[in-house]
Amino acid sequence: MGFDPRTLWDVVALVGVVLAIAPWFGRYLGRIYMDRPLVGDTILTPIERGIYRLLGTSPRHSMRAREYMLAVLVVNGGLLGFLFLFFLWQALLPGDPTGAPGMRWDLAFHSASSLVTNTDFTHFTNESQLSLASLTVAWPAALFVSPATGLAVAAAMVRGFVRRDGTLGNFYVDLVRSVTRLLLPLSILFALVMVLLGVPETFTAYVIAHPLTGGTQTIYLGPVASYQSISLLGTNGGGFYSANMASPLANPSAVSNLFGVFVMMLIPFGAPFAFATMVRRHGEAWPYMITIVIVFSVALGLFIAYQAATNPFLSGVAGLGAQTNGYPVGQEVRFSLPESSLFQVTSVYSNVGANNLQIGSISPVAQLVLLFGMFTQATPGGEGTGFGMLLLFGVLAIFVGGLMVGRTPEYLGKKIGTGHVRWAALALLVHPAAILLPTAVAFLGGFVSLAGLSTGAGAHVFTSVLYEFTSESANNGSALSTAQFNDTTLFFNLSGAVVMLIGRFVPIWVMLKVGERFAGQEALPPGPGTLRTTSMTYSLYLTVFVVIVTALIFLPVMALGPLAQIVGGP
Amino acid sequence: MTEAPRPPPPHPWRTHVRAGAILLALMIVVSGLAYPAFVTAIAQEIDPGAANGSLLTCPNGTVVGSADIAQNLSAGALGPSLFWARPSLTDYNTTLGAASPPGPSDPALLALLNETLAYLKNGTGNSSPTATLPFWWVAPSASSVDPDLTPSAVLVQIPRISNATNLSVPTLMNLVNAHITQPPLPYLGVPFVNVLELDIALLALQGTC
Numbered sequence: 001m002g003f004d005p006r007t008l009w010d011v012v013a014l015v016g017v018v019l020a021i022a023p024w025f026g027r028y029l030g031r032i033y034m035d036r037p038l039v040g041d042t043i044l045t046p047i048e049r050g051i052y053r054l055l056g057t058s059p060r061h062s063m064r065a066r067e068y069m070l071a072v073l074v075v076n077g078g079l080l081g082f083l084f085l086f087f088l089w090q091a092l093l094p095g096d097p098t099g100a101p102g103m104r105w106d107l108a109f110h111s112a113s114s115l116v117t118n119t120d121f122t123h124f125t126n127e128s129q130l131s132l133a134s135l136t137v138a139w140p141a142a143l144f145v146s147p148a149t150g151l152a153v154a155a156a157m158v159r160g161f162v163r164r165d166g167t168l169g170n171f172y173v174d175l176v177r178s179v180t181r182l183l184l185p186l187s188i189l190f191a192l193v194m195v196l197l198g199v200p201e202t203f204t205a206y207v208i209a210h211p212l213t214g215g216t217q218t219i220y221l222g223p224v225a226s227y228q229s230i231s232l233l234g235t236n237g238g239g240f241y242s243a244n245m246a247s248p249l250a251n252p253s254a255v256s257n258l259f260g261v262f263v264m265m266l267i268p269f270g271a272p273f274a275f276a277t278m279v280r281r282h283g284e285a286w287p288y289m290i291t292i293v294i295v296f297s298v299a300l301g302l303f304i305a306y307q308a309a310t311n312p313f314l315s316g317v318a319g320l321g322a323q324t325n326g327y328p329v330g331q332e333v334r335f336s337l338p339e340s341s342l343f344q345v346t347s348v349y350s351n352v353g354a355n356n357l358q359i360g361s362i363s364p365v366a367q368l369v370l371l372f373g374m375f376t377q378a379t380p381g382g383e384g385t386g387f388g389m390l391l392l393f394g395v396l397a398i399f400v401g402g403l404m405v406g407r408t409p410e411y412l413g414k415k416i417g418t419g420h421v422r423w424a425a426l427a428l429l430v431h432p433a434a435i436l437l438p439t440a441v442a443f444l445g446g447f448v449s450l451a452g453l454s455t456g457a458g459a460h461v462f463t464s465v466l467y468e469f470t471s472e473s474a475n476n477g478s479a480l481s482t483a484q485f486n487d488t489t490l491f492f493n494l495s496g497a498v499v500m501l502i503g504r505f506v507p508i509w510v511m512l513k514v515g516e517r518f519a520g521q522e523a524l525p526p527g528p529g530t531l532r533t534t535s536m537t538y539s540l541y542l543t544v545f546v547v548i549v550t551a552l553i554f555l556p557v558m559a560l561g562p563l564a565q566i567v568g569g570p
Numbered sequence: 571m572t573e574a575p576r577p578p579p580p581h582p583w584r585t586h587v588r589a590g591a592i593l594l595a596l597m598i599v600v601s602g603l604a605y606p607a608f609v610t611a612i613a614q615e616i617d618p619g620a621a622n623g624s625l626l627t628c629p630n631g632t633v634v635g636s637a638d639i640a641q642n643l644s645a646g647a648l649g650p651s652l653f654w655a656r657p658s659l660t661d662y663n664t665t666l667g668a669a670s671p672p673g674p675s676d677p678a679l680l681a682l683l684n685e686t687l688a689y690l691k692n693g694t695g696n697s698s699p700t701a702t703l704p705f706w707w708v709a710p711s712a713s714s715v716d717p718d719l720t721p722s723a724v725l726v727q728i729p730r731i732s733n734a735t736n737l738s739v740p741t742l743m744n745l746v747n748a749h750i751t752q753p754p755l756p757y758l759g760v761p762f763v764n765v766l767e768l769d770i771a772l773l774a775l776q777g778t779c
Contacts, residue, residue: 254759
């Protein structure tokens with residue numbers, strides 16, 4: 001059955017709307033982290049001052065990388081400990097209507113790490129293994145703190161380009177302002193829109209319904225809209241329901257689906273303009289924006305094309321009707337093919353990790369498209385950290401490009417030395433290491449069977465394990481499949497938790513160190529030898545650089561999993 | 571060139587521990603309690619139906635289910651006279667969450683589709699080997715509780731229901747057509763039928779809901 005291109009219009013229109021408001025929204029986003037008057041100051045500034053006094057800090061106190069990192073670790077480590085103990089002892093709280101038992105220690109550790117690192121990769125089933133308080137009181141703290149941490153770190157790194165005293169700002173101030181000026185007001189607004197689009201928001205835990213054909217059915221309810229709103233806005237990606245945004249309660253219609261895409265795109269697509277605002281050079285946003293838009297559009301186009309194609313493996317099934325509106329296995333009826341594709345590609349490429357289809361069911365090429373987004377983790381990537389990665393790509397690209405054309409490697413007046421490059425390379429290399437080593441250990445250590453790895457089904461198992469660690473290292477949170485192998489074992493809980501913590505906090509440390517190095521340098525006036533970073537040539541060069549570096553690092557492992565599935569068949 | 575200003579002395583670590591603890595306590599109260607309470611209070615005013623889970627009741631007041639959650643409509647004595655939803659890998663048990671269907675080239679997928687086809691063909695009252703059923707009706711969904719069906723997958727069930735209920739085919743066609751949800755704008759979403767709402771209307775027509 002042919003694909004109807006008319007179904008594309010709403011997807012194109014939505015991306016157009018996001019791109020049209022991104023410069024405007026990005027300017028606001030950037031000003032949050034600048035010492036400038038901002039809308040809402042009259043109400044919020046006194047509240048923020050009160051909080052700083054309570055914390056014993058002040059906006060005038062500016063931190064170097066080491067102290068900034070210490071503050072990041074104290075807040076995030078404290079949250080990790082709180083969540084770990086909460087999940088471990090969730091059965092002890094009286095009055096829980098769901099009756100979920102306490103988690104095993106390794107599962108509690110994996111879950112707490114997952115939430116703190118903005119990953120929200122879950123090895124549990126919400127409905128039966130999570131108490132109502134764990135879901136609605138403990139988890140949301142991470143939904144706010146983890147994106148606020150990412151935004152704060154990115155802002156600190158960007159300050160390196162405009163400061164020369166070696167300091168990066170105050171983490172507590174950046175975190176508080178991320179919440180008061182951005183995450184809290186927008187998530188309240190978006191949650192109310194979601195209610196109007198049909199999403200539940202109540203303190204009733206569940207309703208027992210009496211189906212027409214007899215028996216009973218539990219309809220799980222709760223503050224779904226407020227949870228889902230910050231989950232998507234903060235690129236967390238956790239689902240109130242284990243079906244995540246495929247659940248018809250969390251995502252009831254095509255309109256709510258597109259709205260969810262808008263909420264996910266807003267901050268990551270605004271980030272380049274926030275950067276340009278902070279460094280006060282508006283043209284500097286475009287190379288990053290062009291890179292993001294090109295990689296994202298190609299990914300979306302490929303994804304839609306391969307979801308529209310029929311599955312040749314099913315050609316022999318007698319009595320199965322023709323395929324309309326895409327491949328239906330693991331998809332929901334109410335979304336058109338481009339709509340569900342846009343949601344899924346946006347979610348994975350922004351490192352949200354929510355899903356509105358079952359990733360294990362889609363074609364191997366579409367799975368490869370999603371994997372590629374997590375390999376780069378920068379087009380546009382998660383809240384703050386995604387743009388931070390893209391900035392590190394930029395630093396490397398300017399260094400390499402400058403050497404190739406004989407220009408001084410400098411960016412925004414700051415010289416790029418081998419020190420910066422060494423740190424940036426560390427951030428790029430820790431990602432493949434955190435994916436490939438545990439994947440190899442999983443197979444060689446016998447935690448997943450090596451048998452049949454040369455067949456199509458075996459290649460799918462390999463892809464699943466690869467996808468699991470990729471998703472965890474990129475702090476994404478989408479899962480390929482629960483049917484391929486059991487990931488709730490001690491090995492996958494512990495290795496997964498460590499991978500997520502490394503994939504989160506090593507790049508954060510790198511971003512702060514690189515920022516600090518720039519912050520300690522004098523700004524030089526642009527000379528004849530300066531590489532112009534606002535030109536179209538540079539933008540396209542950056543795009544190619546990001547794609548080629550990623551492909552070089554990950555091509556061998558892609559060949560073992562998804563590519564073997566594509567060429568090998570069943 | 572001027573000397574770079576000297577950076578300020580860092581906070582002692584005790585200040586960090588204290589600040590971190592207070593900040594976390596504040597964040598937990600705000601994001602886990604105040605925020606959902608505030609949103610719920612407004613939500614219950616602006617759209618109580620959706621806010622409480624889009625529950626569906628029979629005219630006699632029984633809560634039958636939610637418009638957003640499919641249920642097993644083919645079971646029991648009433649089964650043959652109802653429209654059926656998409657198959658569920660969790661047997662419509664919401665406590666189990668969502669199950670992942672077999673991969674695109676997994677032999678288990680073939681077995682699953684063939685088994686579902688056989689079951690549904692019986693259900694349409696048309697088990698001839700050449701009959702085809704809409705793919706969306708046979709394929710497992712993403713949420714395991716997809717409450718919607720394509721109109722063609724609903725229409726194909728009409729002969730069986732007509733047999734079981736003695737309602738005429740045109741009556742049933744009218745009922746189905748009245749329950750097709752059209753996209754709010756052309757090609758924004760797809761036309762679909764909410765099967766549970768349709769079945770409640772079907773029973774109400776017979777006065778047995």
